[in-house]
Amino acid sequence: GAGVSQTPSNKVTEKGKYVELRCDPISGHTALYWYRQSLGQGPEFLIYFQGTGAADDSGLPNDRFFAVRPEGSVSTLKIQRTERGDSAVYLCASSGEADTQYFGPGTRLTVL
Amino acid sequence: GNSVTQMEGPVTLSEEAFLTINCTYTATGYPSLFWYVQYPGEGLQLLLKATKADDKGSNKGFEATYRKETTSFHLEKGSVQVSDSAVYFCALYTGGFKTIFGAGTRLFVKA
Numbered sequence: 476g477a478g479v480s481q482t483p484s485n486k487v488t489e490k491g492k493y494v495e496l497r498c499d500p501i502s503g504h505t506a507l508y509w510y511r512q513s514l515g516q517g518p519e520f521l522i523y524f525q526g527t528g529a530a531d532d533s534g535l536p537n538d539r540f541f542a543v544r545p546e547g548s549v550s551t552l553k554i555q556r557t558e559r560g561d562s563a564v565y566l567c568a569s570s571g572e573a574d575t576q577y578f579g580p581g582t583r584l585t586v587l
Numbered sequence: 588g589n590s591v592t593q594m595e596g597p598v599t600l601s602e603e604a605f606l607t608i609n610c611t612y613t614a615t616g617y618p619s620l621f622w623y624v625q626y627p628g629e630g631l632q633l634l635l636k637a638t639k640a641d642d643k644g645s646n647k648g649f650e651a652t653y654r655k656e657t658t659s660f661h662l663e664k665g666s667v668q669v670s671d672s673a674v675y676f677c678a679l680y681t682g683g684f685k686t687i688f689g690a691g692t693r694l695f696v697k698a
Contacts, residue, residue: 479630508686517591517676517688518631531685566631574619574638574680578631 477501479579481567487585488557496552496582500569507550508576509542510566518566524550557586589614593677593689600667601697608662608692610651610677618679620644620653620660621686625674634662634675672696 480499488494500507505526510518520534524544532542539557544550554561564583568576594609612618622634622644635644640655649664660677677689 515690517678517690518686520685520687523685534685568631574686575621575633575636576686577633578623580630 479567479569479577481565481579481582483582484580485583485585487587489587490557490559492557492586494554494557494584496554496565496584498550498552498567498569498579500548500550500567501571501577502548504569504571504577505547506570506576507544508568508570509550509552510568512564512566512581514563521552554584557584559586562586589618589679589681589687591677591679591687591689593675593692596674596691596693597695598692599695599697602669603666604696606662606664606667606671606694608675608677608694610660610662610689612658612660612677612679614658614679614681616681618681620651621678621680622649622651622660622662623676623678623688625676625691627673631676667694667696669696669698 482497507524509521512518522542523531527547539555542552564581566581568578570576590613619638621636623631624634635646637644637653643652651662674691674693676691680686
């Protein structure tokens with residue numbers, strides 16, 4: 476079946492702009508995660524949704540970052556007033572089991 | 588806190604060589620342990636996992652054994668191929684729906 480998809484695959488923006496990154500999880504998966512992966516590092520947890528609600532947003536670095544999942548399926552990660560340090564690959568994963576996550580290909584964000 | 592430490596790369600091997608990538612962890616409770624692989628230009632894929640002490644995860648010729656006494660989950664393969672060139676991530680899950688990843692180890696396999 477279809478895996479996790481993310482759009483866009485690449486996003487280039489200017490410092491101070493607003494961006495939205497989209498994730499379509501595997502159908503039927505209630506759990507959805509966002510991670511950020513900087514060059515040469517492993518994925519870093521940002522936020523976890525169970526259904527429509529954010530069950531754990533402890534990884535969001537500051538209040539410029541926000542994520543929603545209004546209907547319990549597609550999720551959007553929103554970044555306001557982007558900074559050069561936000562440049563990274565943003566990964567989405569979904570899960571139907573408690574401990575195994577399936578990752579999308581990621582969105583590479585470049586802030587100029 | 589919970590953490591994962593894996594050997595720094597890159598690791599460069601010739602085809603058919605034996606591979607070991609070391610991974611140790613610090614965790615409270617009894618975590619599940621994972622190896623994920625990221626091939627060039629692709630997303631992270633689950634390679635194998637083990638959910639309790641002494642379990643061995645295996646897939647595509649790769650193996651890793653959950654060693655609670657040494658808090659380790661080393662990845663091994665007896666004979667690597669060029670197609671195994673990728674970045675390998677060790678990870679742990681302790682519940683609370685958060686997976687902790689190591690920094691990754693890049694493997695290059697030469698023909």
